[in-house]
Amino acid sequence: MSELESILGMEFFATKSKGIGGCLRKRWEDFVVEEITPQKEIIQALGPGISTNGLKDAQITKGEGDYTVFTLERHAMYNTFEALDRIARSLGVGIKRFSYAGVKDKRAITTQRVSAWRVDPERLKNLNIKGLYLRDFNRSEEPVKLGDLWGNHFSITVREINLAESEIEEQVKQTCREIEDSGGVPNFFGYQRFGVQRPLSHLVGIKLLKSEFKDAAMLFLAKAYPLEGDDAQAARNYLRETEDFAGAFEKFPKRLNYERVMLKHLSKYSNDVLGAFRRLPRGLLVMFIHAVQSYLFNKTLSLRYKQGFPLDSAVPGDIVSPVENVSPNDYILVTDETVSEINEEIRSGKLGVSIPLIGYDSNLPENKPGELVEKILKEEELTPSMFRLQSLPEISSRGMFRLIMLNISDLKIHDIDADEYSTDSMKLTISFSLPKGSYATVVLREFMKTDPIKY
Structure with missing residues (x-):
């Protein structure tokens, strides 16, 4: 896997197939995401x-x-x-x-x-x-609420595949067989959760959880990454070197609206970092905390795999949840006495092993599975209680659970053909549906096995 995937905790593949390579999003119309209502x-x-x-x-x-x-x-x-x-x-x-x-x-x-x-x-x-x-x-009489959907349907074209049509077809068929045999793919949070050009949402969130608000602000505002435009990098470097908020406001490109909102506030009230964060939409602030939960989940899932724990069955101490409608209060702790019965329910598709998205009210696994969670938390110097933010209570997170395996619906290969926008290359068109909170790129990485920066 790539350096970016390792940084974000996505440290293994479910399939052994070679991978077809290629690129995503060469044209924006190649990536279509259609919301699926609760009525499907x-x-x-x-x-x-x-x-x-x-x-x-x-x-x-x-x-x-x-x-x-x-x-x-x-x-x-x-x-x-x-x-x-x-x-x-x-x-x-x-x-x-x-x-x-x-x-x-x-x-x-x-x-x-x-x-x-x-x-x-x-x-x-x-x-x-x-x-x-x-x-x-x-x-x-009711608003659309966060989470008020079943999932999303994806229609995606992978371009610039440098393989023969027959080789692409064979590799894709093998990957499909392996996904079916393993019951899905690892339910990682994809790189979009953290940012591709600037993969730091979780880093900002960790600083907020630790009440290191100035550091959080400077990370968000002043940490430059090479995939950004030169003007953005120059503005961020200027701010990092000078901490001149007013001067930086003039230098930041207008497209960086959220940064400019914070800088405008800090230009007047340089010590009111919390006030600057509160100028951002609550949804964006919440995403910083969600990114931390996502990062911890990815790290824990990868550690589970590396230490030889099963992904398609439970062991004593695991937490399992219904495959449909996972909720904070709807879970079962697996014991020595119930493990056989629960694994039968997992095989029937009714239940799945879950890992907590850490929050202040999280129920953690026990025994060996619990040790995995505790190890990752200790490495990041975090505790569940930190997710109740005293200074930013509006973005506190109670926590919930997430299934470790992602079931894919309606997986179809539509077309393997010459890429009309790239000489001597092929393209693959694929479609599938995923439940809410899941990432198409997590599915595609199993087929492509290439650097997501190229996406």
Whole structure:
């Protein structure tokens, strides 16, 4: 695996196949993410040919309630936060009026359900923002809430594969067989959780948990990475060397909106680091803490594999959860007396082994599985109680569980053909559905086995 994957705790593959290599996201329309509702309906994307003007005649479904629920289709221009910020600014309302079920990729075509509190659907319908397309408006008494989805359907094209068609076909078939035999792939949190250009969300989160707020701010603002633009690197290096917040504000590119929001505050109140963080959307702040939980999960899962613990069955001390609707309170601690019965339930697909996403109210595994969690926490100098942040209580996390294996639905290979955008290369088109909180790149890494920086 790559250096980035090792840094983020993704330290093994489930399959032994060679891997086809290739690149993702060479064109943004090669990566399509369609949200699947709790009723398992796919919100289909209209695709590159869509136009804002073409949606003006869309009907608004009548209903009652303070919330307007609508479909947001995005075409590579913005991430979820940026898109909603752009919509809110265009309407002259606060971004806190908007809520969503899940965060989607940026460099992709994506669909998702969004709700807006006390925003007239006609105003939303008449927006004209490049790369954002709004439709399917209706009023509701309830907002769209985080987690209010079954999952996502992915249609992805892998390009620049330097193998013959027959070799690609054989490698892909072998990988599919191995995934089926092992019951899925490791349910790692993908690199998007942490950032590819700047994989530091978990590092900022760890600093916040340790109440090292100045260090957290300087990491987020001043840590430069080579994949960023030269202007961004220069601005971050200037801030790191000078701690001149006002001067840095003038140097930071306007596209780095969140950094500029913090710098503007720190330019006036240089010692109020907490106030600067509170200028960020709560969803972004929460993601720093979620990134820490994700990092600890990845590290624990990799340690479990390296120490020879099974991934498809439980041992005494493990925690198991229902495969459907995993919740903080719905878990079973495996004992010597129950392990045989529980493993039968795992084989039937009803239960799965879980690892806690550490929070202040976490129930930890016991015996040997518990020692794995404790080892990782000790290495990072963290404790569950730290996830109750006294200074930022709004981003405290209770904790929950996550299945260690990811089941893939509707896996289909659609096309192996010449890559029309790359001489002497091939492309592979693949589609599948994943439950919420899971990452398509975690599936694709099993097929590609290449450096994710190339994605």
